[in-house]
Amino acid sequence: MEAMTCNGSVDGSPIIYLVGIPSLPKSLFLPMFFIFLLFYLLILMGNTLILMAVVVEPSLHKPMYFFLINLSALDILFTTTTVPKMLSLFLLGDHFLSFPACLLQMYLFQSFTCSEAFILVVMAYDRYVAICRPLHYPVHMTPQTNAALAASAWLTALLLPIPAVVKTSQMVYDSIAYIQHCFCDHLALVQASCSDTTPQTLMGFCIAMVVSFLPLLLVLLSYAHILASVLRISSREGRSKAFSTxxxxxxxxxxYYSSIAIAYMAYRADLPLDFHIMGNVAYAILTPILNPLIYTLRNKDVKAAIAKIMSQDPV
Structure with a gap:
């Protein structure tokens, strides 16, 4: 690309400056650090316990729990992509980031977001087969099929954000690009550019539709079939058991989709910039911290396995 000037700077590799939350007073940086640190430790602990429980407990070696450990691994990776840098920002005032590191963070954040959406679709398919085609379940959901479904979700999600990252890397920036965010979000990085942002904004919207609307449609379709099958069950106990799974x-x-809606509404609504940033931060933290709670509080098998691990004699 030919060098271009932008406010006196040439097209090249800029230094990224993460503004954080613009109106947040410096006196609140330390409390914010401890809040995010607590959330991060809870996410790591909760999802690690689920991983250990499913791996160690033979009774949990089923397709449903195989996909669950994929979800837990994703939650750990998803938050590790963004939260450590936010902790550094609030504790040390470390606002700077290299351009390649920023692009990598943006890419990983988008990839893990896509992966989670696709894994949720695969889990919905697993429930569909278990309830609507129970006799065919052992044939359809073999270990090889499960591994292929999970690998497809991961691989597709790793490939989808590449065009957006490549296009963003080719945009023109000042020597110091000020990102109005706590981490390198795609839209925030695009808005910091001196180039025309319309194509990138449109591309980001299209990718968001592919990784949000389409998976949600597939999940709803699965549950429409599940609901129809459950309503055909004559016994109340059978319906209750099917719904509980x-x-x-x-x-x-x-x-997951509530947090996406919060982030989307924060961007679209006529709200101060701080609300936009916090909406996206809530999206990055809300789902990973609630997923372990949901599966440990509502799933008796997982709860029993974790209790068994916690009660073991360390010696």
Whole structure:
């Protein structure tokens, strides 16, 4: 690309300055650090316990829990992409980030977001087969099929954000690009550019539709079939048991898409910039911290496995 000037600077590799939350007083940086640190430790602890429980407990070696450990691993990676830098910002005032590191953070954040959406679709499919085609479940949901479904979700999510990252890297920035955010969010990075942001904004919207609307549609379609099958069950006990196997997943899906809706409304509504930033931060933290709580409080098998691990004699 030919060098271009932008407020006296040439096109190249800028230094990224993360503004954080613009109107937040410096006196509140330390309390914010401890709040985010607490959330991060809870996310790590909760999801690690689920990973350990599913791996160690033989009774949990089922497709449903195989996809659950994929979800827990995603939650750990998802938050580790953004939260440590936010902690550094609030504790040390470390606002600077290199341009390649910023692009990497943006790419990983988008990839793990996509992966979570696709894993939730795969989990919905698993519940569909278990309830609507119970006799075919052992044939359809073999270990090889489960691994292929999970690998497809991860691989697709790793490939989807590449065009947006490449295009963003080719935009023109000042020598110091001020990002109005706590981490390198795609839209915030685009808005810091001196180039025309319309194509990138449109691309970001299209990717968001692919990774949000389409997976949600597939999840709703699965549960429409599940609901139709459950209503055909004659016994009340049978209907209750069928619904209970889906309740945790439904709550996780609800939490995930609620956090997306909060982030989207914060961007679209005529609100101060701080609300936009906090909406996105809530999206980055809300789902990973609630997923372990939902599965440990509502799933008896997972709860029993974690209790068994916690009660073991350290010696």
């Amino acid at each position: 889906c309740s945790s997943h439904l709550l996780v899906v609800g939490t």
